[in-house]
Amino acid sequence: MSESSPDSPNQRLTSAIGDDLGLGIALPGSLLIDSNGHRKVHPISPLVHAVAVFPAMGGLAIALGVSGWASIIERLEALTFLAFLPPILNAIAAIALLALGLSIVVAAYQYLAWRALSFWIDDDGDLRIQSGVITRNLRRVQLSRIQAVDVTQPFAARLFSMAVVVVEVAGQSDSRVQLKFLTLADAREIRREVLARAAGLSGDTQEAPQEIVTTVPAKRLALSLILRLSTLGLLLATGLILAFSYLSEGWGGIAIAAVTGGVPLILVLSEFVRFYGFTVADSPDGLRLKYGLLRTESRTVPPGRVQAIDFVEPFLWRRPGWTRVRVTIAGVGTETTSSNNQQQETLLLPVATMAQAKDIVSRVLPDLDTSTLTWVHAPRRAWKRSWIQWSNLAAGWDHHTFAIRRGRITRHLCALPHARTQSVRWTQGPWERALNLASMHVDITPGPVTVSALHLDSEDARTLALTQADAARHGRRLDRSLHWADPVNCDGNSPSNEDR
Amino acid sequence: MAAMSTEAAFTSSDEWVRVSPKLVTARRISLALTTLPVIAVVVVLFIIPGIVVAVPIAVSVVVVIAFVWSWWLIGRRVRSYAYSERSDDLLVSSGILFRRLVIVPYGRMQLVDVKAGPIDRALGVTTVQLHTAAATTDATIPGLEPDVAADLRDRLAQRGETRSAGL
Numbered sequence: 001m002s003e004s005s006p007d008s009p010n011q012r013l014t015s016a017i018g019d020d021l022g023l024g025i026a027l028p029g030s031l032l033i034d035s036n037g038h039r040k041v042h043p044i045s046p047l048v049h050a051v052a053v054f055p056a057m058g059g060l061a062i063a064l065g066v067s068g069w070a071s072i073i074e075r076l077e078a079l080t081f082l083a084f085l086p087p088i089l090n091a092i093a094a095i096a097l098l099a100l101g102l103s104i105v106v107a108a109y110q111y112l113a114w115r116a117l118s119f120w121i122d123d124d125g126d127l128r129i130q131s132g133v134i135t136r137n138l139r140r141v142q143l144s145r146i147q148a149v150d151v152t153q154p155f156a157a158r159l160f161s162m163a164v165v166v167v168e169v170a171g172q173s174d175s176r177v178q179l180k181f182l183t184l185a186d187a188r189e190i191r192r193e194v195l196a197r198a199a200g201l202s203g204d205t206q207e208a209p210q211e212i213v214t215t216v217p218a219k220r221l222a223l224s225l226i227l228r229l230s231t232l233g234l235l236l237a238t239g240l241i242l243a244f245s246y247l248s249e250g251w252g253g254i255a256i257a258a259v260t261g262g263v264p265l266i267l268v269l270s271e272f273v274r275f276y277g278f279t280v281a282d283s284p285d286g287l288r289l290k291y292g293l294l295r296t297e298s299r300t301v302p303p304g305r306v307q308a309i310d311f312v313e314p315f316l317w318r319r320p321g322w323t324r325v326r327v328t329i330a331g332v333g334t335e336t337t338s339s340n341n342q343q344q345e346t347l348l349l350p351v352a353t354m355a356q357a358k359d360i361v362s363r364v365l366p367d368l369d370t371s372t373l374t375w376v377h378a379p380r381r382a383w384k385r386s387w388i389q390w391s392n393l394a395a396g397w398d399h400h401t402f403a404i405r406r407g408r409i410t411r412h413l414c415a416l417p418h419a420r421t422q423s424v425r426w427t428q429g430p431w432e433r434a435l436n437l438a439s440m441h442v443d444i445t446p447g448p449v450t451v452s453a454l455h456l457d458s459e460d461a462r463t464l465a466l467t468q469a470d471a472a473r474h475g476r477r478l479d480r481s482l483h484w485a486d487p488v489n490c491d492g493n494s495p496s497n498e499d500r
Numbered sequence: 501m502a503a504m505s506t507e508a509a510f511t512s513s514d515e516w517v518r519v520s521p522k523l524v525t526a527r528r529i530s531l532a533l534t535t536l537p538v539i540a541v542v543v544v545l546f547i548i549p550g551i552v553v554a555v556p557i558a559v560s561v562v563v564v565i566a567f568v569w570s571w572w573l574i575g576r577r578v579r580s581y582a583y584s585e586r587s588d589d590l591l592v593s594s595g596i597l598f599r600r601l602v603i604v605p606y607g608r609m610q611l612v613d614v615k616a617g618p619i620d621r622a623l624g625v626t627t628v629q630l631h632t633a634a635a636t637t638d639a640t641i642p643g644l645e646p647d648v649a650a651d652l653r654d655r656l657a658q659r660g661e662t663r664s665a666g667l
Contacts, residue, residue: 330633421605421608422608422632422633422634422637423602423603423604423605423608423632423634423637423639424602424603425600425601425602425603425636425637425638426600426601426602426603427598427599427600427601428598428599428600429597429598430597430598433599441636443632443634443636443637444634445633445634445635446634446635465601465603466603468603469588469589469603469605472605473588473589473605473607476605476607
């Protein structure tokens, strides 16, 4: 925790986490109510959607210019009705005009969408959203199924100090509801109300006070992203290619170097921009994560909705003692789109010391303790099946937790409470069978964490699988993850059947 | 060694149910149907002039070996399917080369599928598939008599209801 404590970090950061990151125009106005008593998003929304067109068009224009689609540029430069401008300005003006036209279309469509969109809390206390310009669509979001409520500020929204409320719901598909756009104060107000209701409290409950737990210093983030074998390997390759090209004067290598050097650079930069200023705050609603340099995102991870965690230790992070914490949250990461984003969205900490990581994890899974587990290791002969990682293969458990270890170069430690087990599998491939080995898997909801105890002794794996099925049943009986703030459910006796 | 099945080594005390041998017929029919286009290709290879005769002969040898091997494997694989309804969970075991056993607690079942394709229906075999919130749960019991499958589905649904839990 050494790097996260300047003089009075709490005051400074507490104000920072809910801060308006707007870049200029702050608009007045609050939630509108339509004739049915339903709430509307902010009337400026169509304009925000329209503005979002410009960065995209700018990117497109740059891509066109760079990728040598010169003929298009030339044609644009030759446009006669802008002939009074110098040719390159002519092209820029043409693209700007195109963007303007497009944004007007977008604004018009979004105006209709805004008129059609309304949301309210129904008589059952569930969130309902009506939307759709052509096809009317009425969605009901069961509050007991809500996994997380987040407030994000995309770039265009930040210009107007606007925000988006994102509600994650457990479900197989289309499990995400977005309300675009609201003033930041309204967005936070809606998040407060929905979270309070989802937690089983009355909608008027005041937002829980939050306390900054930890931040990820920019320097550490940058260093951790560089200290990865893939990054360093590619950069090393780039250096070698450049040196070789220089010596042999065969300049064809430059193109390859641009790729091997450019790819890791882009990866490191994009991750750095995304996780810049990563802040974790604790509140009774759950952990609040906030991060991002250009696009600010804040996520709330409710306690008890975390299914499993994975401590990832890449090889070069071992000396500084760093780890990355990934989590599987029910309902998050089940969308089929943007698989790249999901993986990042399920990060609890991009990089932290082991002590920090354990501290954070103990806040979402309070009873989970990986230091006191009983471990069973893969036998020595497992090296014939997995000749690198065999020495780090193990499964561990206690009365509350099941955990596995795998990976030698990048080490993983995955753990989950028994109650989160969906099903248990025992598998044996032909090679494993010849060595009298077997693997045991604990199935959990889809997400980045895979809990597989690989290549154990066949008998051990068998016993573990059967024991785990029993442990899962006992664990579930004590489960109180739904309506976690509801005192009635906290005695550990009532079964959690609320979402029927 | 071949006779030792996964579940026997697992828990001998549980009562294991095997699937109907009709599944062997059903699967062999679909194997034969999928082989037809391959045979057509081989015949074409024989007819086309200008191809060294050794090529179609080699191909047909490979096809015949693959067919016989699959034919034999189907019998063994079907015999490897078994399930056991325990008081709190369902066990499904399968596989010869890649053996596995899946334990699904009744309280975790989200839905139970009963499926039968055209060949299956003609022969009277049905597949029951269990789904949990985990995508990796692969608990499929093929080759049940339709009434057995319906009974199983009803029992599972009822047990699932009484033991259901949230995520």
